[in-house]
Amino acid sequence: MLVLAVLGSCLWSPAWSQEPDDAAIQKLVEQLGADFLEDRDAARKNLEKVGKKGEERLIGGLASPDHRIRRNCLELLTAFKSQKSMERAGELFRSDEDASVRDAGFRLLQSLGKDAEEHLIAALESPNALHRLGAIQSLASFNSGKCAEKMTVLHEREQDKEVKAAAFQCLQSLAYLPFLLKCLKSPDAALRRDSFNGLMKAQGDDVLAAVGALFAAESDAAVIDRAFTYLKDAKERAEPHLLAGLKNPSEQARLKSVEGLNALKDERALERAIDPVAEVMQNEGADKVRDSAVEFLTARGLKAEGPLVKSLSNANVKVRLAALQALGGIRSEKPLAQIAQLFREDKDRLVHRKAFDYLEKMGLRAEKELLFAVDDEDKEIKPLAVLALGRAKSEAAIDKLIDILVWTDSVMKNAAMDALVRIGPKAVEKVTSAVTAGKLTPKAADGILALFYQEEVERLLDSLVTETGGSGFYDGQFRDLEKFGKEKAIPVLLRIVGEPGYAFRFAERREKVSSYELRMRELAIMALGDFGDPRAIESLKEGLKEAAPRGADSTTEELMVALFRLGEKKPLDDYIQKAQNDSATALKGEGKDEGCSILFSLGLVLNRVGRREEAQAAYLKLVGAVEEHKLQASAESVLPAGLYNLACLASIKGEKAKAVEWLGKAVRAGFKDRQWIRMDRDLEPIRNEGGYRTLLADDKLFEPKKDE
Numbered sequence: 001m002l003v004l005a006v007l008g009s010c011l012w013s014p015a016w017s018q019e020p021d022d023a024a025i026q027k028l029v030e031q032l033g034a035d036f037l038e039d040r041d042a043a044r045k046n047l048e049k050v051g052k053k054g055e056e057r058l059i060g061g062l063a064s065p066d067h068r069i070r071r072n073c074l075e076l077l078t079a080f081k082s083q084k085s086m087e088r089a090g091e092l093f094r095s096d097e098d099a100s101v102r103d104a105g106f107r108l109l110q111s112l113g114k115d116a117e118e119h120l121i122a123a124l125e126s127p128n129a130l131h132r133l134g135a136i137q138s139l140a141s142f143n144s145g146k147c148a149e150k151m152t153v154l155h156e157r158e159q160d161k162e163v164k165a166a167a168f169q170c171l172q173s174l175a176y177l178p179f180l181l182k183c184l185k186s187p188d189a190a191l192r193r194d195s196f197n198g199l200m201k202a203q204g205d206d207v208l209a210a211v212g213a214l215f216a217a218e219s220d221a222a223v224i225d226r227a228f229t230y231l232k233d234a235k236e237r238a239e240p241h242l243l244a245g246l247k248n249p250s251e252q253a254r255l256k257s258v259e260g261l262n263a264l265k266d267e268r269a270l271e272r273a274i275d276p277v278a279e280v281m282q283n284e285g286a287d288k289v290r291d292s293a294v295e296f297l298t299a300r301g302l303k304a305e306g307p308l309v310k311s312l313s314n315a316n317v318k319v320r321l322a323a324l325q326a327l328g329g330i331r332s333e334k335p336l337a338q339i340a341q342l343f344r345e346d347k348d349r350l351v352h353r354k355a356f357d358y359l360e361k362m363g364l365r366a367e368k369e370l371l372f373a374v375d376d377e378d379k380e381i382k383p384l385a386v387l388a389l390g391r392a393k394s395e396a397a398i399d400k401l402i403d404i405l406v407w408t409d410s411v412m413k414n415a416a417m418d419a420l421v422r423i424g425p426k427a428v429e430k431v432t433s434a435v436t437a438g439k440l441t442p443k444a445a446d447g448i449l450a451l452f453y454q455e456e457v458e459r460l461l462d463s464l465v466t467e468t469g470g471s472g473f474y475d476g477q478f479r480d481l482e483k484f485g486k487e488k489a490i491p492v493l494l495r496i497v498g499e500p501g502y503a504f505r506f507a508e509r510r511e512k513v514s515s516y517e518l519r520m521r522e523l524a525i526m527a528l529g530d531f532g533d534p535r536a537i538e539s540l541k542e543g544l545k546e547a548a549p550r551g552a553d554s555t556t557e558e559l560m561v562a563l564f565r566l567g568e569k570k571p572l573d574d575y576i577q578k579a580q581n582d583s584a585t586a587l588k589g590e591g592k593d594e595g596c597s598i599l600f601s602l603g604l605v606l607n608r609v610g611r612r613e614e615a616q617a618a619y620l621k622l623v624g625a626v627e628e629h630k631l632q633a634s635a636e637s638v639l640p641a642g643l644y645n646l647a648c649l650a651s652i653k654g655e656k657a658k659a660v661e662w663l664g665k666a667v668r669a670g671f672k673d674r675q676w677i678r679m680d681r682d683l684e685p686i687r688n689e690g691g692y693r694t695l696l697a698d699d700k701l702f703e704p705k706k707d708e
Contacts, residue, residue: 020046025054029073033066044072052080062088067098074104078111086112090119093131106131114142121147129160136163140170148176155179172198181210189220196226200233208234212241219250228256232263239269243276251286258292262299274300278307281322282314294322298329309335317348324354328361336362340369349378356381363392371397374404383415390419398427402434405444421451428452450491455505456484457492461523462506469514470673471523473608474648474682478527486531493531496524498539522558526608529562537566544571557601561608572605583618587625596622596634600642612649619646640671648682659683660691667701674702 020028028050031043047054054076061073062085070092077085085108093105106123109116123135124147132154139147148171155167168191171179175198183195192214199207208231215227231238231245238260245257258280261273274297281293297304304326311323312335320342327335336359343355356373359366370392373385386404389397397419404416420427431448434440460481465471481489496502510516525543528536544559560572579602586595599622606615619642626634647662663677663686674696677683686692695701 019053020050022057025050025057026060029054029057029061029069032061032072033064033069040068040072044076047076048079052082055080055082055084058082059085059088062092067096067101070096070101071098071104074101074108078104078108081111082108083112083115086116086119090116090122093119093123102128102131106134110134110138113138114144117142117144117146120144121150124150124154129163132158132160133163133166136166136170140166140173143174145174148174148179152176152179168194175199175202177202177204177207181207184210184214189223192218193220193223193226196230200230203234208237208241212238212244215241215253216244216248218248218253221250221252224250224253224256228253228260232260236264236266236269239264239266239272243273246276246280251289254280254284254286254289255292258289258296262292262296270300271303274304275307278304278311282307282311282316282319287318290318290322294326298326301330302332305330305332305334308332309338312338312342317351320346320348320351321354324351324358328354328358331361333362333365336366340366343369344372353378353381356384360384360388363388364394367392367394367396370394371400374400383411386412386415386419390415390422393423395423395426398423398430401427402431402440405440417448417451420448421455453488454492454495457481457489457496458505458520460484460489461520461527462509464523464679465509465513465516465519466673466675466679467513468673468675469516469519470676471519472676472680473526473604474680476681478530481527482531486533490528490531490533490535493524493528494536494539496521497528497536497543518555522555525555525558525562529558529565532566534566537563537568540566541568557605557608561605564609572609576602576605583621592625592629593631593633593637596625596631596638599625600638603642603645607645607649612652616646616649619643619649636670640666640669643669644671644677648680651683651685654685656686656689657691659686660689660695663692664695667695670705672702672704 025047028043028047032040032047034040034043047058058073058077059082061069064070064073074085074089074092077089089105089108091105093102093109096102096105106126109119109123117139120135120138121144123131124139126132126135136151136154139151151167151171151174155164155171158164158167172194177199180195180198180202183191184199186192186195199211211227211230215224215231218224218227231241242257242260245253245260248254248257258277261270261277264270264273277293277296281290281297284290284293297308308323308326308330309332311319312327314320314323324339324342327339339355339358342351343359346352346355356376356378359369359373367389370385370389371394373381374389374397376382376385386397386401389401401416401420401423404412407413420431428448431440431445435442435445460478463480464477504510504517504520506516513519525540528540540559540563544556544563547554547556547559557575560575563569564572579598583595583598583602586592586598599618603615603618603622606612606618622634622638622642623646625631626639643662643666647659647666650656650659650662663683671677677696683692
C-alpha cells in the first residue's frame with residue numbers, strides 16, 4: 001500500500017512536460033480520499049494547479065461516498081467560484097451528513113454571492129447560527145431585496161443576539177419599509193430609534209404618517225430626536241404632525257414641535273400654528289417650552305396679537321409675564337389699556353415691572369401711565385418713567401418734572417433735568433419762568449441750560465453724520481450751528497474736542513453707527529475752525545499734540561486745518577510740504593499704497609483750506625497711481641473717496657458733466673453712502689443733471705458688498 005500511495009502522489013507535477021489528462025485528474029480527485037494526509041495534500045496541490053480545467057471531475061467528486069473527497073472538492077471549487085457546482089453544493093449544504101461538508105458547501109455558496117441568492121436566502125432557516133449569520137452578511141453585501149420577507153421572519157423568531165442584530169442591520173440597509181414601519185410600534189425603544197437608520201431617506205406618505213404618529217406619542221428622548229429630524233426634513237408636509245406633537249406629554253416633543261413649526265417657510269402654515277402654539281404657551285408648565293412658544297409668537301408679529309392679549313388675563317403669572325414680553329416685542333398698541341391696568345393693579349412685582357417696560361416703549365401713547373409711574377413705589381421705575389417722558393417729549397410732564405428739581409433725590413433730579421432737556425425749548429422756557437417766579441434756583445436752571453445747549457449742539461453735528469457713519473466737508477456746513485449761537489455752541493464744542501471720555505447723549509446713534517464718536521469729534525474740530533474764535537486755539541493745539549498718527553482713528557488733519565483757519569498756519573504748511581515729499585518718495589519705491597494714502601490726506605487738507613487746484617492734482621495723481629500700478633489695497637481704501645472728492649471739485653467749478661462722470665466712477669469703485677451724496681452741498685450744481693438722477697436712482701449700485 002505504501003508503494004502504491006507514493007506512486008499515486010507522483011501522477012503529475014508541474015515539472016512534467018505535459019499537463020494531466022482527464023484520467024489523471026480523476027485519479028487526483030480519488031486521491032483526495034487517501035488514508036494518509038500527505039497523499040491528500042499532494043493531490044489537492046496538484047488539483048489547485050489544474051484549476052478550472054478539473055471543474056467537471058471535482059463536481060463529480062461531490063457524489064463520492066467519502067466525505068473527505070466531497071469536502072475537498074467543494075473547497076477547490078470555491079477557489080475559482082464554480083457556478084456549475086452551485087446546485088449540488090446547495091444540496092450538500094442542506095442535507096450532507098458530515099458537518100465539514102455542509103460548512104464547505106456553505107462557503108462555496110457564499111463565494112458565489114448574488115448568483116447563489118436563493119440558496120443563501122434558504123440558509124436563513126439553517127439550524128446553525130453561524131450559517132444564518134453568514135447568510136445574512138452575504139445577502140447584505142449585495143443588497144438582496146429578495147431576502148427581505150424571510151429576513152423579517154428570521155428577525156422575529158431569532159434567539160441568537162448576534163444573528164438578530166445582523167438581520168436588523170440588513171433590513172435597515174435594505175430600507176424594507178414593512179419591517180421598519182412595524183419597528184416604529186415596537187415596545188423596544190432602541191428598535192424604534194434604530195429603525196430610522198433605514199427610514200430617513202424614505203419619503204412616502206405612509207412613512208411620514210407613521211413617523212408623525214410616533215412623534216405625537218413618543219416618550220423616549222432619543223426616539224423623539226430621530227423622529228423630529230425626519231419631520232424637519234419633510235418641511236411643510238410635516239405641519240400636521242408637528243401640531244399634533246404640541247400635545248405630546250413629553251416636554252422634549254413639545255419643544256421640538258414649536259421649533260419645527262418656527263422653521264416652516266409657508267406663511268399660511270405659520271398662521272395656522274399661531275393658536276395651537278398660543279395654547280401651549282397658556283397651559284405649559286415647562287419654562288423652556290413656554291419660552292419657545294413665546295419666541296414663535298413674537299416672530300409672527302401682530303398676527304399673534306389676539307392670543308397674546310388673551311394671555312394677559314391668564315392665572316399663571318409666568319404666562320402673563322411672557323405675554324407682556326411678546327406684546328412689547330411686537331410693539332402692539334391694542335392692549336395698552338389692559339396693560340396699564342396690570343401695571344396699576346397686578347400684585348406680582350415682576351408683572352408690574354414688565355408692564356412698565358411695555359408702557360415705556362409706547363412713549364407718548366402711554367403718557368398718562370408714565371406720569372402715574374413717576375410716583376411709583378418701585379425706586380427703579382421712578383427715574384425710568386421720568387426719562388421715558390423726556391424721550392416722548394411729553395409737554396404734559398413739564399410741570400411735574402420741574403417740581404422734581406427741588407427734591408433731595410439726586411437720581412430723580414438728574415433724570416428730570418435730562419427729560420426737560422429732551423422735551424426741548426418749551427420745557428427750557430418754563431424752567432426759566434420757574435426761576436423768575438422763585439420756584440427754582442438759577443443754579444438749577446443753568447445746569448438745564450448747559451445740558452440743553454449740549455444736546456442741541458450734538459443734534460446739529462449729528463445731522464451731518466449719515467446712518468452708515470459717513471461725513472465730510474463742504475462750505476457752509478455749520479450754518480445751522482452758527483445760527484443756534486456761537487456763544488452757546490463753542491463751550492460744548494471745546495468739551496467734545498478736549499474732554500477725555502466725553503459722553504455723547506445720542507445713545508442709539510452711538511450703538512448703531514460705526515465710529516460715531518470719532519465722526520462727532522472731527523465735526524466739532526472743523527466747526528471750531530470755521531467759527532474763527534481764538535479761544536479754541538489752545539485746546540486745538542493740545543489736541544494736535546495728543547492726536548494719534550495719521551490713520552483710521554486720527555483727527556490730525558482736522559486739527560491742522562482748524563488751526564490754519566484760526567491763524568496758526570505752520571503745522572499745516574509743514575504737513576503739506578512733508579506729505580508732498582513723502583508721497584513722491586513712496587510712489588517711487590515699494591510703499592505705493594502708503595503713497596496713495598498720503599495723497600488722499602493731502603487732497604483733503606488742501607481742499608479744506610481753499611487750495612482746490614492743488615487738491616485736484618493730488619487726487620488725480622492718486623487715481624493715476626492706482627491704475628498704473630494696479631494697487632488693489634488703495635483701490636478699496638482711498639480710491640472711492642478720492643474719486644468722489646474729484647466729483648465735488650468739478651461740481652464747484654461748474655464742470656457738471658465731468659462731475660457726474662467722476663461721481664459715477666466713485667460709486668462703482670465702492671463709494672456707497674448715498675445719504676451723504678444727497679447731503680453734500682458741493683454737489684448742488686449737478687442735482688438736476690440727468691446723469692446724476694439716474695445714478696442716484698439705481699439701488700443696485702448702492703448695495704453694500706457681501707462682506708460689509
